[in-house]
Each structure stands twice: as structure tokens, then as C-alpha cells.
Amino acid sequence: MTPSSDSEKTTIYDVADKAGVAISTVSRVLNNSRDVSDATRERVLRAIKELQFRPNRTAKSLAQRATRTIAVAVPTFTTPFHNELLKGVRSRLDIGEVDLLLCDLAWSDPKATLRNFLARGAMDALLLTGLRYDAEMANELRALGAPVVMIGSKWNDMDSYYWDDEVGVELAIRHLIEQGHREIGMITTPHDTHVRNARVQGYRTVLEDEGVSFDESLVAWGETEKHDGFSEESGYEAMQKLLKEHPQITAVFASSDVQAVGAWQAIRQAEKTVPDDFALVGYDDIKISRFIGLSSVAQNMHEVGERAAETLLRRLNREDFPTVSQRVQHELHVRKSSDYIRPSS
Structure with a gap:
């Protein structure tokens, strides 16, 4: 039939x-x-x-030892952050032996999108990023009978690579305070997400540890919704607000490098300079930051992508090793945009 x-x-x-x-x-x-x-x-x-x-293809390929397919599910593959991650994954895969399949989770319901994708059974292993731990989803992923690696958060009993965003932000804010800054603004997004909240908390923690009162009005964001507010346009708009409403600030921390790039443009248009008038630090350490002299907190996305792909390949080859649960260390790279000690007033 x-x-x-x-x-x-x-x-x-x-x-x-x-x-x-x-x-x-x-x-x-x-x-x-x-x-x-x-x-x-x-x-x-x-x-x-x-x-x-x-x-599904998973069952067939395991039986036939055919070319294997690794699926990478990401919130978006158009941002520099996720591009670096994908480059790291791709650099570890051998052409002809592994196919790479992308799943775009940038829809109103990422979990439903992922479930629909998994139901089609088109992959032998899955690398998933940008999804917080959820017990129900974890059970569904375990039931796949295929290797899964998580990036961005720790998942119980599943291979995962993750960051502590509070720690990363603390590196940036302590650096700015050491450079002589006390009035420090922050650029973030308006969305109530784990990443947003953790980075704001890291900013607040360091200020209060150093005896600086936390002023919620110094946390700004733009109106542009693209990429959940992690965009040049959003950073530009947020910096314009800070310049207008808080002319006393001398330093700005942006929750992403692309926001920092937009903020830098707003500073230039206000006829101010970096780092003399404003110190500026971003987050992610994307490639362009190294060329324009932007200080940034590195998350080492390319290396994480390589490690995650290596773990999936080892699982596909039936190697027996303990569950990977690795917190990725942040690194602060100080460059021109903040490498300037502010004279004491």
C-alpha cells in the first residue's frame, strides 16, 4: 500500500x-x-x-551506518554571537561524513518549533542553544534515542556547556570602577529573560559591593525589537536616552557588542569621544570588536561550538564517558574603548 x-x-x-x-x-x-x-x-x-x-532518519542511519546528520537548533543564526558558535561547530565536522542541519527557533513558541522539528526525525544528534532547562522538554529529548548537547544553560544528566552571566558582567563593571568611573550606565533589553536579568544583577552586585547606589534609571534599552533588542539600532537608541537623561555618566556597559557598536555611534553624533568622555565595554567579544578597539567580555563561542561538536561526535561513535557539565570561563579583553584611567575630580 x-x-x-x-x-x-x-x-x-x-x-x-x-x-x-x-x-x-x-x-x-x-x-x-x-x-x-x-x-x-x-x-x-x-x-x-x-x-x-x-x-525516522536517526533509526535508519544507526542501522545502516549512513552519513550522519547533526542538527543545530538556535534562536537565530543571523547574529554575530550565533555565527561564531556555528563556525566553531562547522570547523569540527568532516565534510562527507556529517551533514549539518539548522533549526531556527526564532518563532513565538520556540519549544513548539523544536517539537515539530524533532517529530520529523531528520537528525542523528542535536545541539541545542538558547533554551532554558525544562523538565518536560528534557524528558522528551532523552526519549529521542540520539545524543543531545545543550549550550547556554546547565541541564541535569545531559551534556551541556554554559555561562554564568553574572560573573561575566562583574568583570566588566569592576574594570570600569578600577578605571575611576562611578557613574556607569548599562544598555540591556526590555525583555524579562534569564540572560537579561542575570546581566543586570551582575551590574548591580558590583556597584553595591563598591559602595555605589544602584540607580535603575541608568539601565536603558532601545525600542527596536530585532534580535530581542540585541542589535546596533537598540544600542544606539538606548545610548541616546542615557546621553539625554543622564549627562553625568562617564562609562557605559552594553549587554552585547552589537549594542555597544550602536552606542558608540550615538556618542560620536553627540560630539563626544571614547574613551576620553565615555568608557565603553561590550559583551561577547565578536570579531569586529578586535578591529575597532572595543573592550569586551569574551564568551569564547567558537571554542564552545568546537567542544560541543566534538562531544556529539564522540557520543555518535558510542564512546563511554561521563556526562559533560562545563561552565565556560569568561575573559575580559581590555582595548582602546576603556583603556583610560579617568582623572580624579
Whole structure:
């Protein structure tokens, strides 16, 4: 019988529901695991036949040892941050042996987007970034029967590489205070996210540790929504606000380098200079920052991408090693934009 168009849309979730078993059980049946009773196996196979389910590529490639596909799911692949990450992943993969598949999570519901992508079964391993830990999603990922590496947050019992954003921001703010600055503005985004909140908290913690009162009005953001506010336009708009409303500030920390680039343009248009009138520090240490002399907190995205890809390849090769749970160390690279000790008044 030729499968209908509806059968092409049938997912592993549908099979599990019809057979009355967990997704992980269906995965074990597809991978010919012995860890399934004969009765359960028969029930799953009957559901597969009735639904005309086409087993996913993961099961096929494991059985046939075909060219493997690694999927990379990211919030967006158009920002410098994620570009560096992808370059690191790509540099570790061998042409001809591994295909790279991108999943864009930049939609209103990233989890639903990811679930729809996974249901199509088009990959043998998954690298996922930008998604906070969620117990339900973690269970679904474990049930895939394929290696998964998380980037950006720590996931229990799953390979992960992550940052402590508070620590990274503290490096930047302490540097500015050591340079003689006490009136320090911050550029962030208006969105209530873990990354945003952690970086604001890091800014606040250092100020209060140094005896500087935290002034919420010195935390600014732009109106442009592109890339969740991590854009040159947003940084430019936020800096304009700070210049207008808080002329007393002498230093600015931006939550991303692209925001800092926009802020630098606003400073120039105000006929001010960096670092004489304003010290400026960004975050991410993207390539352009090294060429324009922007001080920045490095997250070493290229290296993280390489490490994550290496971990996936080792898992695909069935190597046995403990779960990777690695906090990536930040590094502050001081350049022209803040390398200036402010004269005491």
C-alpha cells in the first residue's frame, strides 16, 4: 500500500499514543533494542503499521551506518554571537561524513518549533542553544534515542556547556570602577529573560559591593525589537536616552557588542569621544570588536561550538564517558574603548 500524505505527517508521538507507551519505548523498538518485552514490541509495531509511520532518519542511519546528520537548533543564526558558535561547530565536522542541519527557533513558541522539528526525525544528534532547562522538554529529548548537547544553560544528566552571566558582567563593571568611573550606565533589553536579568544583577552586585547606589534609571534599552533588542539600532537608541537623561555618566556597559557598536555611534553624533568622555565595554567579544578597539567580555563561542561538536561526535561513535557539565570561563579583553584611567575630580 502506498502511504497517504497523512502518514508522512505521522510522528513518533502519534505511535506512542496509539500503542499506549512512552516515546522512549517506541525509540527502543525502532532501534531494535532488546530492552522491550515481546508483547510491547508487538503493540508498537502494530501501531506503526496501522499509522503507516515511516521510521525516522536517526533509526535508519544507526542501522545502516549512513552519513550522519547533526542538527543545530538556535534562536537565530543571523547574529554575530550565533555565527561564531556555528563556525566553531562547522570547523569540527568532516565534510562527507556529517551533514549539518539548522533549526531556527526564532518563532513565538520556540519549544513548539523544536517539537515539530524533532517529530520529523531528520537528525542523528542535536545541539541545542538558547533554551532554558525544562523538565518536560528534557524528558522528551532523552526519549529521542540520539545524543543531545545543550549550550547556554546547565541541564541535569545531559551534556551541556554554559555561562554564568553574572560573573561575566562583574568583570566588566569592576574594570570600569578600577578605571575611576562611578557613574556607569548599562544598555540591556526590555525583555524579562534569564540572560537579561542575570546581566543586570551582575551590574548591580558590583556597584553595591563598591559602595555605589544602584540607580535603575541608568539601565536603558532601545525600542527596536530585532534580535530581542540585541542589535546596533537598540544600542544606539538606548545610548541616546542615557546621553539625554543622564549627562553625568562617564562609562557605559552594553549587554552585547552589537549594542555597544550602536552606542558608540550615538556618542560620536553627540560630539563626544571614547574613551576620553565615555568608557565603553561590550559583551561577547565578536570579531569586529578586535578591529575597532572595543573592550569586551569574551564568551569564547567558537571554542564552545568546537567542544560541543566534538562531544556529539564522540557520543555518535558510542564512546563511554561521563556526562559533560562545563561552565565556560569568561575573559575580559581590555582595548582602546576603556583603556583610560579617568582623572580624579
